[in-house]
Amino acid sequence: MTCAEIMTPDPITVLENEPLENAVAILRDNRYRSVPVVDSQGKMVGQFEIHALLRLLVPKVATMRFGIPRLPFVTDDTDDLKRRLSDQYTKPVKRFVETEYIIVHPDTPLTRVVLGLYHYHDNLPVVDSESGRLVGIVSYWDIVERLLD
């Protein structure tokens, strides 16, 4: 069995130049943890992950190497979080995409797909090998559905 048989074709995507705000809305509306970001040709640019949003909500040093990981002395309220996000909200989403993620192809064998899901902990974009275009998405629910069939 290959990826093409279990994937969901034509997934929800965000265009790379759309503002961050739109990407955040898609995550919220669909309760997604990530959404693929594509260019005008439909080619994969990266994944916008909920973690990227969370990272924008805290001071930079908290998420830096050799930074201050716990920030025990900072006391924020939601206004502080909104303030940190406000400058970023209108910037294009491509600035915030994760470029290290696992992709699969329509002809990727099932085991590799399962392993990909296992390692990435989230939906995998399915990319056409030749054109680089996003053709589908495969989630762990797709696997679970098959098991219960």
Add this chain to the structure above:
Amino acid sequence: MDVIFGMDPVWITGIIFVLTYAVIMTEKFNRAVVALLGGGFMVLAGIHNQETALEGIDWNTIGLLTGMMTIVAITRKCGVFQFLAIWSAKKVKARPWGILVMLSLVTAVLSAFLDNVTTVLLIAPVSLLITEELEIPPYPFLFAQILFSNIGGTATLIGDPPNILIGSLVKGIDFNGFLMHVAPIVPLIFLVTLGPIYLLWGRKMKASEEAMQRVMDFRELEAINDVALLKKSMFVLTLVLLGFIFGHPAGLEPATIAMSGAALLLFLDNLGHSPEDQSERVHNTFGEVEWVTIFFFIGLFVVVGGLERVGALEHLASKVVKLTDGAETTAEITTILSLAVMWVSAIASAVVDNIPFVATMIPTIKTTFVQLAASGNELSLEQQKTVWWSLSLGACLGGNGSLVGASANLIVAGFAERAGSPIRFLTFLKHAFPLMLMSVAIATGYIYFRYLT
């Protein structure tokens, strides 16, 4: 000496030395690896055998560095340094220029007693946090921290690697020597350096009331997450400091004091933990020691030891002696040597890492003294010390001349880059080099009027 291919030992040593230092300067390869390779070539080429190579390593320097790094690795876990930085920022009501001055002061004082790299690793993140909350650019803060970590480090034997080297390799120079002869000028350099920083940036710094309130809302006590560890660390740090002040003159070497302190703090930190737990904790603590720096020193000592062994430093020293040809008294010789050593060290340390420079200068200056004595111009112990103080001031302050002048500079630059406000090499040079010259000029005046007139 059985040298490879029957080559001239001075030549082959010179080639290995120059190559090693040249590759270190390119910064294309890890400096510890390059220094170790250089050391390895010295042995393989027949300049050293294993025994002489090991004799060249100054274990006092290695022990002092490792001991202090271990103590700091444990102490920093309790959060006391972050507490100190935030507490000082709140003391000035979170006003930007006040914070810059306070963080500079904290940096200078801490780096007098801790390694400079460690100091900036502790303070730079707090500065980034505060400037982000105040919505002002972090550059002036980070710039000041680079400068003041090197300036503060100049004050004590343990503050900066050049001083550690001088304190370890030169007989008759101890912890209190630095306190009495080098430290007194540091506060003046600190104050004078703040002036241009104020004119360039300080007077224009402004943050909104709301932003300053955010910093005032920091709960600095929360930074201290282990009160028991804080007490243990402060106890051991105090003992070690007392050891340097009273133990060193009584014959206890710095490495003994630092390593014993490290062992004691490791013991206290692991008290009450299961043996398995202890293994992991000790492993983690040792993992935080900067082995790159330690192995860099080891490699350099072997390389410089090779130069000493073949007598290459005699040539260098005789060139230095020539400088003093016109001098008629030992006082004049001391003046020429001190000023030349200070300015050459300052300029050289701005261009290359000051550690390898000082590691080579120390044996060269020692040989110079021997040659001078042989020609009837023996410098007194006090006169010799004046030259050593000049080397310390020149090499430590020179580290401020450029971004590559000292390791701490590069660490801060790396931070700034990751935070999205990179420090450019030329920008830094433009601001820092004149300030470095100014600080060395002050140091020159100090040495001249205190020791040379």
